[in-house]
Amino acid sequence: MKTKRVVLGLLSVLAVAAAARADSDDARSGEMLPTGQRITPAAAAGASFRTLNPGFPEHPDRRAGMAVTTVASHDGKTLLILTSGFNRWSLPNGKPDPAASSEFVFVYDITEHTPKQTQVIPVPNTDVGIAFAPDDSRFYVSGGVDDSLRVYARGANGWAEEGTAVKFGHKVGLGIEVKPSAAGLAVSADGSKIVVADRHNDAVTIVDAKTHSVAGELDLRPGKTDPAKKGVAGGEYPVWVAIRGNGTAYVSSQRDREIVVVDITGTPRVTARIRVEGVPNRMVLNADQSLLYVASDNSDTVSVIDTKANAVVETITVAAPPGLLPKHFGGATPNSLALSPDGSTLYVSDGGINAVAVVPLAGGAPHKVAGLVPTGWYPNSVTAAGDMLYVVNGRSNVRPNPGWCHSAYPDRAKSAECRARNRYVLQWSQAGFLSLPAPKADDLRQLTDQVAANNGFLKRRDPADEKLMAALRARIKHVIYIVKENRTYDQVLGDLGRGNGDPSLTLFGAEVTPNEHALAKDFVTLDNFMDSGEVSGNGWPWSTDARETDVGVKAIPMQYAQRGQSYDVEGTNRNINVGIASMAGRHAANPITPDDPDLLPGTADVGAPDSPSGEEDRGHLWDAALRAHLTVRNYGFYGDLVRYDARVPVPLPLERDPAKTHTTVVYTADPVLRKFTDPYFRSFDNAFPDFWREREWKREFDGYVAHHNLPSLSLVRFMHDHTGDFERAIDGVNTPELQVADDDYAVGKLIEAVANSPYRSSTLIFVVEDDAQDGPDHVDAHRSIAFVAGPYVKQGSVVSARYSTVNMLRTIEDVLGMEPMSLNDAYQGPMSEIFDLKTRDWSYSATPSPLLAHTALPVPHTKLGRAAPLPHDARYWADKTRGYDWSHEDRIPAAAYDRILWAGLKGNAPYPATRSGKDFGKPPNALRSVNW
Numbered sequence: 001m002k003t004k005r006v007v008l009g010l011l012s013v014l015a016v017a018a019a020a021r022a023d024s025d026d027a028r029s030g031e032m033l034p035t036g037q038r039i040t041p042a043a044a045a046g047a048s049f050r051t052l053n054p055g056f057p058e059h060p061d062r063r064a065g066m067a068v069t070t071v072a073s074h075d076g077k078t079l080l081i082l083t084s085g086f087n088r089w090s091l092p093n094g095k096p097d098p099a100a101s102s103e104f105v106f107v108y109d110i111t112e113h114t115p116k117q118t119q120v121i122p123v124p125n126t127d128v129g130i131a132f133a134p135d136d137s138r139f140y141v142s143g144g145v146d147d148s149l150r151v152y153a154r155g156a157n158g159w160a161e162e163g164t165a166v167k168f169g170h171k172v173g174l175g176i177e178v179k180p181s182a183a184g185l186a187v188s189a190d191g192s193k194i195v196v197a198d199r200h201n202d203a204v205t206i207v208d209a210k211t212h213s214v215a216g217e218l219d220l221r222p223g224k225t226d227p228a229k230k231g232v233a234g235g236e237y238p239v240w241v242a243i244r245g246n247g248t249a250y251v252s253s254q255r256d257r258e259i260v261v262v263d264i265t266g267t268p269r270v271t272a273r274i275r276v277e278g279v280p281n282r283m284v285l286n287a288d289q290s291l292l293y294v295a296s297d298n299s300d301t302v303s304v305i306d307t308k309a310n311a312v313v314e315t316i317t318v319a320a321p322p323g324l325l326p327k328h329f330g331g332a333t334p335n336s337l338a339l340s341p342d343g344s345t346l347y348v349s350d351g352g353i354n355a356v357a358v359v360p361l362a363g364g365a366p367h368k369v370a371g372l373v374p375t376g377w378y379p380n381s382v383t384a385a386g387d388m389l390y391v392v393n394g395r396s397n398v399r400p401n402p403g404w405c406h407s408a409y410p411d412r413a414k415s416a417e418c419r420a421r422n423r424y425v426l427q428w429s430q431a432g433f434l435s436l437p438a439p440k441a442d443d444l445r446q447l448t449d450q451v452a453a454n455n456g457f458l459k460r461r462d463p464a465d466e467k468l469m470a471a472l473r474a475r476i477k478h479v480i481y482i483v484k485e486n487r488t489y490d491q492v493l494g495d496l497g498r499g500n501g502d503p504s505l506t507l508f509g510a511e512v513t514p515n516e517h518a519l520a521k522d523f524v525t526l527d528n529f530m531d532s533g534e535v536s537g538n539g540w541p542w543s544t545d546a547r548e549t550d551v552g553v554k555a556i557p558m559q560y561a562q563r564g565q566s567y568d569v570e571g572t573n574r575n576i577n578v579g580i581a582s583m584a585g586r587h588a589a590n591p592i593t594p595d596d597p598d599l600l601p602g603t604a605d606v607g608a609p610d611s612p613s614g615e616e617d618r619g620h621l622w623d624a625a626l627r628a629h630l631t632v633r634n635y636g637f638y639g640d641l642v643r644y645d646a647r648v649p650v651p652l653p654l655e656r657d658p659a660k661t662h663t664t665v666v667y668t669a670d671p672v673l674r675k676f677t678d679p680y681f682r683s684f685d686n687a688f689p690d691f692w693r694e695r696e697w698k699r700e701f702d703g704y705v706a707h708h709n710l711p712s713l714s715l716v717r718f719m720h721d722h723t724g725d726f727e728r729a730i731d732g733v734n735t736p737e738l739q740v741a742d743d744d745y746a747v748g749k750l751i752e753a754v755a756n757s758p759y760r761s762s763t764l765i766f767v768v769e770d771d772a773q774d775g776p777d778h779v780d781a782h783r784s785i786a787f788v789a790g791p792y793v794k795q796g797s798v799v800s801a802r803y804s805t806v807n808m809l810r811t812i813e814d815v816l817g818m819e820p821m822s823l824n825d826a827y828q829g830p831m832s833e834i835f836d837l838k839t840r841d842w843s844y845s846a847t848p849s850p851l852l853a854h855t856a857l858p859v860p861h862t863k864l865g866r867a868a869p870l871p872h873d874a875r876y877w878a879d880k881t882r883g884y885d886w887s888h889e890d891r892i893p894a895a896a897y898d899r900i901l902w903a904g905l906k907g908n909a910p911y912p913a914t915r916s917g918k919d920f921g922k923p924p925n926a927l928r929s930v931n932w
Contacts, residue, residue, distance in 0.1 A: 030454065031397055033377060034530040034782035035542070036806045036828045038454040039354050041376040041393075044447055046113075047436035049376065051396075052081065054120050056100050058091055059422070064104050066557050067392035067431035068128050069336075072110065072385040073136040076341075079115060079383065080139060081106040081392055081433060084126040085557035086426040103563075105130065105141060105152070106433075107159060110385055115435050119158045123150065125563050128239065128554065129185035129196060133209070138162065140194055142182040145564030149182060149196055149207050166212050173200030174599055175574025176592060176642060179564040184240035184282075186249065193264060195249045197238040200566070200574065204238065204251055206264060218268040220251065220260050223598040225270065231597040234273060235260050237551075237606050242283040242292060244307055250292055252280035254551060255573065255606040257616075259283070259294060261310055272310040276303040278610070281550060282336040282381075287343050295334040295348055297550040298610040298619075302337060302348060302359070314365045318348045318357040319823070321369045321448060325457060329612045330619065331547040331822030332357075338384040340438065347389060349379040351550060353823060355451045356382050356391055358444060371444030372451040376432035378553060384438065391434040394553065398428040398534070398781045424894070425534045425773050425781050426557055456827040465832045469814040472792060472835065476815045478763040480714045480754065481621070482747060483543050483637070485722035485889065486536070486774035487740075489527060489783045493520055499527035499798050502778040507905050508721075508740045511868065514847040515748030519767075519787040522844070524834045525798040528779075529786040531772045532805040535560060536889035539771030539805075541569050541609075544621050544637070546809045546825040551607045560890065567888065568607035571638040571669025576600050579638070579669040589667035590642055591650050603671040612819060619821050621809065622673055625713045628818045632676045635697050636717030639683025640667045645887040646728060654730055656692045658682075659699060676711075683717060686725035686886045689733045690718045690746035691857045698753055705757055712816055718746050722774075723901075725886035726877040732855040734874035736901055741849035742857070748846030751789050755844040764790040764815060768808055773894050775901075789844060794836045801833045872904050880904065 030040035041049040052064040066085020072078065082105055089100035103126040107119040129142030139159070141150045148165035170180035183199040193215065194207040201219075208215040219225065220235025237254040244250070248271075249262040257279060261272035278299025285292050285307070292305040295318075304314040319325065319332035333352030339345070346359040346367075355372040356379060376393035383390045439447060452458050492513055493499065494506035499520070503509075510517045520526075533539030533548075537556035541548045548569075555565040566574045576593060580586045581603050586593045609619030611627070622632045643652045658665045659680040666683045668674040681696045682688050697716060704710040720743035723736040733742050747767060754763050765788070772784035786808065811830040813820055820826035848859045853867040880900045885891040902909075 032802065033397060034780070034804055035532045035824060036456070036804045037354060037824070039377050040374045040450055040454060041432060041434050043374045043450045044436045044439055045443060047434060048114060049432055049434045051430050052083070052104070052106055052433055054100065054104055054122075056097075058097065059089060059100055062089060062100060063430040064106075065426070065429050065431050066380075066394040067433065068380045068394065068554065069130050070381040070383040070390050070392055071130055071132060071139075072383050072390070073132050074134065075136055076385045077109065077111050078136070079108040079110045079385065079390055080130055080132075081108070082126060082128070082130040082141065083431060084128060084144065084554070084563075085394065085431075086429070086561040088427065088561050089422055103144075110388065110390070113388070115390070115433075121152065121159060127181050127183040127199065129183055131185055131187050131194075133187055134189060134191045140185060140187065142185050142196055144181050144183075144558070145179050147180040147182055149185070149194060151212060163212055166207055166214065168196075168198065168205045168214060168217075170198065170201050173566075173574065174202060175200070175566065175576050176594070178566050178574045181564045183238070184252075186241040186243040188243050188246045188264070190246050192246070193243075195241045195243060195262075195264060197241050197251055199237060199239055200564070202236045202238065204241065204249065204262060204268070206268060216268050218262060218270070220253065220262075220270065221598045231601045233600075233602045233604065234258065235270075236600060240280075240282050242285050244285060244289045244292075248307070250283060252283055252294065254279050254281065255600070255604050259292070259305065274305055274310055274312065276312060277301050277315055277614075279549065279551065279606070284337050284339055286339060293337055293339070293346060295337045297333050297335060298330060298616075299614065300328065300330060300332040300334060300350075302334065302346065314367065316359060316367050318350065318359065318369055319353070320357075320457070321371060324448070324452060325823075327612070327826075329820055329823050329826040330610060331824055333547075333550050335550045336379075336381040338382045340384045341386065345384075345438070347382045347384055349375070349382045349391060351378045351380060351553065352547060353451065353455050354378065354393070356389065358439065370441065371439070371448040373436070373439055373444075373447050374450050374454060375434055380554075387438050389436050389438050393432045393434070396428075396430040396432065398425055426560055428781070429534065455823065459827065461829070462832075465829060468832055468835060468837070469830055471837055472815050473817050475792065476762055476764050476790075478710050478712055478714070478759055479812050479816055480716060480750070480763065480765045481812060482716045482718055482750070482765065482767040483540075484743065484747075484767065484769050485719050486771055486894075487721055487769050487785055488772045488775040488777035489529070489779070489785055490777045491775035492516055492785050493525070493527075496520055496525065499525040500779065500800065501527065505776050505778060507775065507901060508737065512737050512741045512849055512851060513744040514849055515744045515751075516785060516787065518748070518844075518847065519751070519789055520785075521796065523787065523789050523793045523795055526786045526803060526834070527798060528800045528802045529784060530780065530782040530802065530804045531769055531784045532782070533771040534782070535771050535773045535894070537567060537569055539769075541607075542805045543768060543770045545609045545619055545821055546806050547609060547619075547822040549607055549609055568605075571605060571608075572640055572642075573600055573606050575642055577640040577667060577669045578603055578605055579640075579671045579674055580667070581671070589640060592642070592648055605670070609822065612821070618672065620670070620673075621812070621821065622676070622713065622715065624813065624818045624821050625816065626672070628816065630712035630816060630818070632713050632715070633700070633711040634668065634673050634677040634715045635681040636666065636683040636693065636719070637715045638668050638670045638673055640669045641684050641888050643667060644683070644685040647887075652682075654688055657695070659696060684719050684722075684889060686720070686722060686739070687728035687730060689731055689739075689857060690720040690743045691731075691733075691859075693718060694746035694749045697750060701753055701757070705759070710759055710763070713812075716750065718743055720746070722889065724881065724884065724892065726874045726881065728886075729874070731857050733857065735870055735872065735877055737851055737870065737905065738855055741851045742855070745846060745848045745852065745859070748844070751844045752846040754790070755842065760842070761791050761840065764788065764793070766808055766812060768805060773890075774898055776898075788831070788834055789842070791840045791842055792835050792837055793839065793842070794834055795839055795842070797834075799833050801831070803831050807831050871907065877904065
């Protein structure tokens with residue numbers, strides 16, 4: 001025991017030292033991510049880290065993104081890497097490049113220490129499935145949204161597709177406007193059968209390897225094979241397959257947190273269901289197939305299943321070695337695993353902490369992590385072959401974003417020049433390939449220290465910070481958290497006149513956003529704030545959970561590239577409101593819900609995080625507040641947006657004052673948040689002005705003032721800075737600058753209401769964009785606007801500390817006395833530099849943009865100055881965006897739309913093709929420290 005304490009003590013000392021070194025931001029400490037973490041992928045001795053280059057002459061800088069799966073041949077000579085993400089590209093003439101706009105299989109010779117790329121095979125669409133035949137003569141790739149299986153055979157000139165793809169015949173997926181997706185797959189021991197998980201059809205398809213034809217299909221849901229189990233959840237969102245011998249397939253069901261055991265010897269049938277902790281994804285069998293290892297997100301565990309008894313015999317926590325983390329908060333996100341060739345060591349990729357966990361299997365249970373190995377940003381797959389480890393990760397730091405266009409929607413992006421730039425944030429995010437010798441025990445200590453430093457695990461809190469946050473906690477009893485949409489710092493505050501802004505990139509400057517300019521000047525200019533997400537699909541999880549789940553990480557890039565998948569990160573699953581359990585309730589909320597009791601029964605949310613204590617799907621900010629016995633009120637978060645689509649039979653009416661008519665205008669897709677939601681506050685809908693959203697919030701706020709019961713945490717969604725839907729927009733708020741001005745005024749009016757209320761001394765207002773994808777920035781594609789207003793906030797200051805969405809959430813938690821939600825906010829610091837306990841007094845008066853005089857909004861004309869003429873009317877913007885889908889965040893071609901915005905608002909000014917990275921503002925009071 002004494003030896004163990006000495007080792008752990010040394011580990012802690014080294015980790016603290018490593019964390020201190022990380023603050024220097026030099027080459028040894030790697031690079032900072034917008035999540036507040038660091039990555040050091042080449043830290044291990046003998047490690048080699050590279051990007052994946054498809055080798056297209058037309059695109060010399062082209063690199064593939066989102067590598068998801070690695071697999072080694074049985075003879076240990078060949079490694080395959082499968083991508084499945086955004087991966088859309090255009091030719092220099094602006095036309096789509098079909099060859100480059102594909103996914104890929106990268107083929108590597110791994111007979112030598114350094115892997116050698118021998119071939120790149122384009123695949124039109126993929127998911128996560130790839131596997132070798134037992135004799136290594138062929139390999140199989142799942143076709144994702146193509147709902148198929150592709151077969152590749154080895155020939156004299158390398159690998160080539162054999163025949164045509166095997167089509168599965170699913171016309172649609174299960175849900176509302178959902179496409180099928182062929183996902184994980186496995187091959188039987190004799191090579192005769194391939195079993196493929198049908199992710200969005202809740203089934204498996206069995207393919208005859210000899211005839212290349214479908215031999216059978218099995219719906220995994222209990223009610224589809226046993227009428228007595230109608231409406232019983234099971235088998236939904238199957239993602240991975242492992243086959244024992246020739247007769248038993250194990251399928252991981254993510255939504256239902258179970259492994260479905262399927263007999264495939266004849267007519268396929270379910271023989272058992274094995275419940276596991278967390279959300280299961282990848283699985284691997286040991287050599288004699290007596291044990292099945294299952295990696296699970298949310299619980300940060302690997303379940304060990306005895307395949308004879310079909311029972312879990314051990315659950316291994318794989319977030320960190322014992323003693324490294326004082327408390328487990330979740331978010332390590334294990335998502336793949338591999339066994340060493342001799343079976344003595346289990347390797348697990350922990351996507352959430354950018355590491356591979358090493359678990360020795362010698363001796364009996366319990367087994368524990370011996371150490372962590374640093375990787376690139378979000379490792380997705382690990383393979384062990386010989387004495388080497390091969391790891392692929394999905395993302396990279398994009399930093400400045402020159403050109404800022406993409407070709408995901410080539411039929412809608414009207415500018416060839418725009419398409420040719422290929423500078424969309426998801427295009428710039430590159431996959432990485434790490435190869436390294438399997439680390440020795442002595443090396444693991446240092447590598448674990450590095451991972452601890454990269455994630456801030458053992459960074460000691462500054463006593464001054466602790467004292468400051470305790471003082472704020474004693475004074476502040478209410479937080480209002482406003483989440484907005486998609487703007488960069490330079491787009492809005494580039495013309496501020498102080499801080500690091502580039503006025504040449506400003507689209508919505510002081511005339512459009514007088515309140516945001518006033519907030520930045522009157523309180524704190526945050527000119528180095530990073531949104532942790534790239535797009536709404538990951539920006540919202542970061543903004544509400546301080547993390548992503550593996551389901552969202554894998555699905556969002558594919559969805560944004562129109563490669564299938566569904567938007568399962570704001571409560572709905574496959575566009576079904578799973579916040580409501582009953583069919584009657586679902587139909588009342590959305591009449592077009594399919595009439596099938598086996599369609600996602602219950603209220604499980606496949607994309608939601610768990611709480612630190614393991615409460616399923618309860619890892620959101622509001623859940624943390626409720627666990628702290630605080631009160632919550634929701635205005636627009638997690639709304640079911642299908643009902644706002646004008647194409648549905650009964651869209652929710654555009655009521656300006658729905659409370660007056662008792663008209664429900666939002667159906668929340670979270671079963672807990674539903675209880676605390678204002679039914680009269682409209683969620684994301686571009687046709688509806690934020691002016692009326694603020695008016696509804698104010699109606700309730702006045703009631704709280706009268707009854708002295710303002711909730712501890714208020715969640716407010718002001719979304720009109722997203723802009724769009726110009727034909728449907730009401731009250732003449734129907735051009736981009738008018739919609740941004742409307743959003744700005746709503747923010748200002750809310751803060752004014754608090755400033756003039758009895759709650760002015762006990763309330764802080766935090767404002768953030770969920771992501772910054774919709775515009776250029778000269779510093780970083782993640783840099784965005786953020787504001788904090790209220791008592792004890794510094795006034796007239798520029799604070800350039802590198803803060804992120806995670807730091808803002810940590811600040812809210814500290815102020816209200818809430819427990820962190822994940823490893824990220826648990827081990828990152830609050831925004832302490834923005835506070836001053838001496839500045840208790842504050843005031844604020846909202847100023848409407850003069851441009852709002854062009855609208856029919858009832859803004860007092862005494863407050864409106866002389867309005868400059870608009871460069872274009874609503875017809876112009878509607879024509880330029882004809883065919884766009886405004887019904888949901890990010891269903892439009894964001895970067896192409898940004899070019900339209902630039903041309904429409906900037907006229908003939910050339911669109912910026914480069915980003916200088918220059919610091920435009922170095923005032924004497926600028927704070928240039930690096931946060932934690």
